[in-house]
Amino acid sequence: MSYRIVTAGDSAVVVEFEERIDPAVNARTIAFAEAVQAANLPGVRDVVPTYRSTAIYFDPLRTDSVALMACIEREAVKPPAAQPAPAAPVRIPVCYGGELGPDLEAVASFARADEDEVVRLHTAATYRVFMLGFVPGFAYLGLVDERIAMARRSTPRVRVPSGSVGIAGVQTGIYPTETPGGWQLIGRTPLKPFDPARAEPFLMKAGDAVQFYPINRGEYDSWQ
Amino acid sequence: MAVAVLRVIKPGMLTTIQDAGRWGFQARGVPVAGPMDPVSHRLANALVGNVREAAALEITLLGPELEFEDERLVAVTGAEFEITLDGKAVRGNAPFVVTAESRLRFGERRRGARAYLAISSGIAVPPMLGSRSTHLVSAMGGAAGRALAAGDRLPLGDPRKVEGAVLAPQPAAVPLPERHARLRVLPGPQRDYFSGDALEVLQSAPYAIGQNSDRMGYRLEGPRLTHARGADIISDATPLGVLQVPASGQPILLMADRQTTGGYPKIATVISADVAVAGQLGPADTISFAVCTPAEAMAALIAQERALMAVEAWRA
Numbered sequence: 084m085s086y087r088i089v090t091a092g093d094s095a096v097v098v099e100f101e102e103r104i105d106p107a108v109n110a111r112t113i114a115f116a117e118a119v120q121a122a123n124l125p126g127v128r129d130v131v132p133t134y135r136s137t138a139i140y141f142d143p144l145r146t147d148s149v150a151l152m153a154c155i156e157r158e159a160v161k162p163p164a165a166q167p168a169p170a171a172p173v174r175i176p177v178c179y180g181g182e183l184g185p186d187l188e189a190v191a192s193f194a195r196a197d198e199d200e201v202v203r204l205h206t207a208a209t210y211r212v213f214m215l216g217f218v219p220g221f222a223y224l225g226l227v228d229e230r231i232a233m234a235r236r237s238t239p240r241v242r243v244p245s246g247s248v249g250i251a252g253v254q255t256g257i258y259p260t261e262t263p264g265g266w267q268l269i270g271r272t273p274l275k276p277f278d279p280a281r282a283e284p285f286l287m288k289a290g291d292a293v294q295f296y297p298i299n300r301g302e303y304d305s306w307q
Numbered sequence: 308m309a310v311a312v313l314r315v316i317k318p319g320m321l322t323t324i325q326d327a328g329r330w331g332f333q334a335r336g337v338p339v340a341g342p343m344d345p346v347s348h349r350l351a352n353a354l355v356g357n358v359r360e361a362a363a364l365e366i367t368l369l370g371p372e373l374e375f376e377d378e379r380l381v382a383v384t385g386a387e388f389e390i391t392l393d394g395k396a397v398r399g400n401a402p403f404v405v406t407a408e409s410r411l412r413f414g415e416r417r418r419g420a421r422a423y424l425a426i427s428s429g430i431a432v433p434p435m436l437g438s439r440s441t442h443l444v445s446a447m448g449g450a451a452g453r454a455l456a457a458g459d460r461l462p463l464g465d466p467r468k469v470e471g472a473v474l475a476p477q478p479a480a481v482p483l484p485e486r487h488a489r490l491r492v493l494p495g496p497q498r499d500y501f502s503g504d505a506l507e508v509l510q511s512a513p514y515a516i517g518q519n520s521d522r523m524g525y526r527l528e529g530p531r532l533t534h535a536r537g538a539d540i541i542s543d544a545t546p547l548g549v550l551q552v553p554a555s556g557q558p559i560l561l562m563a564d565r566q567t568t569g570g571y572p573k574i575a576t577v578i579s580a581d582v583a584v585a586g587q588l589g590p591a592d593t594i595s596f597a598v599c600t601p602a603e604a605m606a607a608l609i610a611q612e613r614a615l616m617a618v619e620a621w622r623a
Contacts, residue, residue, distance in 0.1 A: 091496040092576030093604040095546040104541060116334070131333045131544045133568055138544030140330075143579065143605060144612055215336035216542060216568030219445050222336075223542070260445060277335075279435055279447070285335050 084111050086159045088152075094143050096151075098159055099136040104225065104253075108135045109213050113290045118158040124151055132289050133214045134223075172209055172292035175257070177248050178303035179205075179270035186236070186267040190250060193233040202297055204228045205269065210255060212291040220259035220277025222287040227253045239265030246271045248295070273306030311377040311466060313426065315459040319371035319413065323522075324430055324449035324461070325563075327360040329438035333544065333567040340440040340448065343421050343522060343563050343586030346611060347385035350480040351425035353618040354382035354402045361429035361464075362439035364455075366422040368589060370413020371455065373424075375405045377466050380427040380473060384480065386419030386587060401476035404469050419483040420589035428464030442564055443522065477618055480611070481583045486592045487513065488584050491599040491607070492550070492575035497540060500572035501552070502533040506598055509550075509574065513593040514558070520590055522564040527594065531556035532574060542570040548577035548585065550596075560585065560594075580607035 089097050098115065101108045109132075116132035119139055126146030131138045141151060179202045180187040191198045210224035227250055235251045240263060243249070247258045249266025258264055259276040272295075276286045287293060298306075315322075325348065328341025342348035342365055349359045357363075364371075370388050375381075382402045383390055390397050391412050397403050399422075405411065413422075432439050432449060441449025450459050494506060514529030527550075538554035544567065545551065550558040551571040560577065561569075562585065577585055578599065588594065 089496045090493065090601075091544075091546045091573070092493050092548055092578060093601060093608065094579050095496075095544075095576075097496050097544065099543075102541065128330045129333045129339075131567065133543040134541045136543045138333075138546065140333075140546065143608060214542070214568065215334065217336060217566055219332070219337040219447065220335060262444075284436070289334060 084108070088155060091138065095138055095140050096155070097136050097138045098155055102135060104134050104213065106211050109211065110290065112137050115158050118161070119154060122154045122158075124154060127151070133216070169292055172294045173287055175272050175274055175293060175295050176298040176302070176306070177270040177272050177295050178298050178300055181300065183300075183303070184248070184268055184270035186249075187269045190231055190233050190267050190269055194230045196230070201231050201269065204231050205250075205255070206295045206297060210293045212287050212289050212293060214289050215287070218260055218262055220285050220287070222256055222276065222293070224255045224293055225253050227255050229253070233267050235265040236267060239263055243268065244271065246273065246275070248272055271303070273303055310431070311463050312460040313430065313463055314374040314376070315371060315455050315457060315461070316374055316410070317372040318455040318457055318459070319366055320369035321367040322371050322455040323365050323441040323443070324362050324432060324439055325365045325441060326362040326439045328563070329436055329440050329442070329448065332436050336567050337436060338442050338445065338564055338567055339547070340438070340442040341563050342423065344385050344423070344481055344583040345586075346480045346583035346615065347421070348423045349615055350400070350477065350618060351382050351384040351423040352429075353615065353621075354384070354400070354474055354477065355380040355425045355427040357425055357427065357429050359619065361425065362432065363423050363425040363430065366413065366424060368416060368420060370416070370422065372413070373411045375409045375411070376407055378404065378406050378469055379463070379466065380469050381405050381411070382425050384423045386422040387417040387483065388422055389414035389417070398476050400479055402473040404473070418485065419587040420592075421586055426463060427467060427469070431462045431464045444564060474618070474621055478614070480614060481587060484584060484587055484592065487595070488588055488592070489595045489597055490581045490585055491578045491597050491604065493578060493601060493604060494575050494598060495573075496549075496576070497572040498574060500534060500536050500540065501574050502535050505532050505574055508532055509558075509596050510598060513595045515593050516588055516590055518590050522562055524562050524565055525560040525585070525588070527558050527560060529557070532558060534572065536572075538572065539570055540572050542568045545569040545573070546576060548579070548582045549573045550575050550577070562586070578604035578607060580604065580611050
């Protein structure tokens, strides 16, 4: 798989793989990020894999740039290791529609289907966490079935409640905190994608598999 | 006796607790935060004998009034304010001793946008994901994830007796801009997403910092940059100091509280040594960008580091 190294100022380099949203390219990106992280080079501050590139942040005064570049070149050309047996998917309960999913109806009209069909299509797929970003714990999941892949709202909401599950084109995701947001909201989960008080604060990491399953309002309200 | 606290009498306009930033969690979407002017932050810690990562206050445009409970060394760096301790003027860029009941007041601001106040042994609010830095948008770290408020009582680290001489006043670590700064940039990471003359356009006239600017980023108003391949990229990481350019062609300079990722092409990145200068700018101030070489960026960073290390070596 081809790659190129671009610099971003004097304290970050970005290693770009092929320019497309593709699970294989993303898997390569994540494996590369893990390898650079594991090399534990002095001065490296953060390694951030995204859809198709990995940024390496470093302190230029405390990093051996020759060693860093050698590490990048060694790891970037490595063929992807045999895929480890996929871990069990993270399963996310969602109460779809109603006041918790105010855009479910709009997505159903977009799909020319009923709301149950939208729920069926949203819960049928196993999604990949391509990356996290936007706010702590926000995972970009894909790929959503084309039939329900409705574009963002033309006017974003000023406040999206935490736990809201949304669709934006072929992406789906969960808002971990109350923020402004433009995704089509089809439901809400009682789980917290990010909870700093938890032993493991994050529900998901890049590369994870995720499935949604429906719960009713009573189950949502009584969720512990 | 209970742990000593710093009492907030008046909070100022936007005073936050910042350490060296929340590094290591960007892959989980957690922004770095940290000081807007990391150099002045580090100098303040050096002047009171703290480790460079210690949590200190970042004070924005309008300063606070604070009361102490025990003997401490304190230093204020960065933006120049009129500062009084129990009515007597104290100098910036120099440590001074406060005692129980001492009141520190910030008055008129003369130059720069952000001052840093370090206290010996640091501010000891509980760290979150390894850092005490406040990230306002995600309500994380610092004083319950927000700016200081009147009545806050901030826990301080274990006191150390202030002994012997304290450091003499030091030169400012960052040249304070007079409402205008020249910031050096390196092209990239997405230089190739812009028209051939975009870097010349970027350097052709100053950009003004829009009112809608904050710790996340500065919305700039000036010569319009032209995209060559559209204004969307597959979202990727957003480094400190990068200039991202949405469809409007007006760049946004990403600062300390920036999101970890973004979907706009990024034409150039402010060099590390000049990020601190950017942090001393406020709304309506102007910026001239100048492309430099990697060697120049490194030389500037080394010069800055030498000055800081000279102060750190003294260890109050």
